[in-house]
Amino acid sequence: xxxxxxxxxxxxxxxxxxxxxxxxxxxxxxxxxxxxxxxxxxxxxxxxxxxxxxxxxxxxxxxxxxxxxxxxxxxxxxxxxxxxxxxxxxxxxxxxxxxxxxxxxxxxxxxxxxxxxxxxxxxxxxxxxxx
Amino acid sequence: xxxxxxxxxxxxxxxxxxxxxxxxxxxxxxxxxxxxxxxxxxxxxxxxxxxxxxxxxxxxxxxxxxxxxxxxxxxxxxxxxxxxxxxxxxxxxxxxxxxxxxxxxxxxxxxxxxxxxxxxxxxxxxxxxxxxxxxxxxxxxxxxxxxxxxxxxxxxxxxxxxxxxxxxxxxxxxxxxxxxxxxxxxxxxxxxxxxxxxxxxxxxxxxxxxxxxxxxxxxxxxxxxxxxxxxxxxxxxxxxxxxxxxxxxxxxxxxxxxxxxxxxxxxxxxxxxxxxxx
Numbered sequence: 332x333x334x335x336x337x338x339x340x341x342x343x344x345x346x347x348x349x350x351x352x353x354x355x356x357x358x359x360x361x362x363x364x365x366x367x368x369x370x371x372x373x374x375x376x377x378x379x380x381x382x383x384x385x386x387x388x389x390x391x392x393x394x395x396x397x398x399x400x401x402x403x404x405x406x407x408x409x410x411x412x413x414x415x416x417x418x419x420x421x422x423x424x425x426x427x428x429x430x431x432x433x434x435x436x437x438x439x440x441x442x443x444x445x446x447x448x449x450x451x452x453x454x455x456x457x458x459x460x461x462x
Numbered sequence: 463x464x465x466x467x468x469x470x471x472x473x474x475x476x477x478x479x480x481x482x483x484x485x486x487x488x489x490x491x492x493x494x495x496x497x498x499x500x501x502x503x504x505x506x507x508x509x510x511x512x513x514x515x516x517x518x519x520x521x522x523x524x525x526x527x528x529x530x531x532x533x534x535x536x537x538x539x540x541x542x543x544x545x546x547x548x549x550x551x552x553x554x555x556x557x558x559x560x561x562x563x564x565x566x567x568x569x570x571x572x573x574x575x576x577x578x579x580x581x582x583x584x585x586x587x588x589x590x591x592x593x594x595x596x597x598x599x600x601x602x603x604x605x606x607x608x609x610x611x612x613x614x615x616x617x618x619x620x621x622x623x624x625x626x627x628x629x630x631x632x633x634x635x636x637x638x639x640x641x642x643x644x645x646x647x648x649x650x651x652x653x654x655x656x657x658x659x660x661x662x663x664x665x666x667x668x669x670x671x672x673x674x675x676x677x678x679x680x681x682x683x684x685x686x687x688x689x690x691x692x693x694x695x696x697x698x699x700x701x702x703x704x705x706x707x708x709x710x711x712x713x714x715x716x717x718x719x720x721x722x723x724x725x726x727x728x729x730x731x732x733x734x735x736x737x738x739x740x
Binding site for chain 1: 463469
């Protein structure tokens with residue numbers, strides 16, 4: 332197993348960047364979810380809810396577009412969903428950064444693997460997968 | 463139930479799930495899903511959506527710390543994510559076509575398996591012997607820092623590990639959990655990685671795997687902000703407190719107690735699933 336000094340340092344740098352990225356993503360999304368939660372509770376806390384039957388048509392914020400529209404209206408539920416989106420996209424950004432990292436290391440095999448993983452996630456973004 | 467009461471109960475439950483989860487190594491979803499479905503009567507599809515969000519939160523939160531220490535093998539993670547992301551999307555797509563009762567039964571079985579894996583005595587299979595063509599081609603062999611210096615390890619049976627990861631991804635997408643126990647089988651037992659490397663790498667991968675299925679759930683309306691909010695906040699604060707306590711606590715006894723609780727929940731889920739109550 333070859334492991335030159337340079338290679339090791341590049342790996343180490345990428346790991347520090349990735350770690351910071353993950354932490355920032357989690358803290359930011361928690362903050363947004365918290366703010367959204369406070370707004371949501373201040374408006375709806377006395378309302379009665381029932382989750383006993385799964386009803387997809389009741390979901391108001393089930394697309395990224397709808398979430399952004401709700402954000403401009405400062406709806407608490409939309410803000411929570413936006414925080415959730417931030418959380419979901421944190422590991423996705425991590426994949427993007429790893430691809431750049433492997434590019435810098437000229438490890439093209441892993442650039443390819445990273446792009447493939449990213450593509451799978453992007454395919455999941457398509458609405459067509461939902462039956 | 464009023465929104466406020468529901469939020470408080472879920473928040474407290476999720477905090478406990480995150481706390482115990484980080485102390486015992488079991489993911490938050492293992493407690494969140496039974497709490498929501500058995501105790502609060504939430505439809506299992508909503509429970510799955512909320513659980514996957516907590517998986518991403520805990521994975522990213524703990525991976526942030528591990529990655530910096532340099533124990534995580536990013537190449538192994540990225541390589542196996544090919545299998546886990548594809549299968550997680552497949553799992554998430556088929557959830558809605560499966561009878562909720564069956565999902566509960568599968569979940570119960572995975573819970574039983576996870577409880578057994580948690581209390582079993584771990585045997586470290588890792589070594590530094592020469593490995594196969596695939597492991598070399600994909601540069602999977604690595605090294606990690608320990609108190610006694612850097613330790614090298616070889617990666618074995620890449621194909622077997624890859625297939626097992628595919629199974630773990632399907633289960634993760636189907637049930638909205640991290641399926642850590644199955645990933646341990648793939649990495650510790652089949653690929654023969656050192657514990658520390660396999661634990662941290664599987665944690666690191668979980669976020670990406672879960673993100674792939676979470677987007678499918680979101681589009682389907684399975685992620686409800688009213689449930690996701692207390693789950694995310696509770697699990698993450700619980701896990702943070704848990705990781706601080708971890709250094710001081712002897713977790714062996716806790717694991718046995720938790721295994722009993724999880725077994726009980728598992729039987730409940732299986733019973734309710736078979737009886738058509740979920």
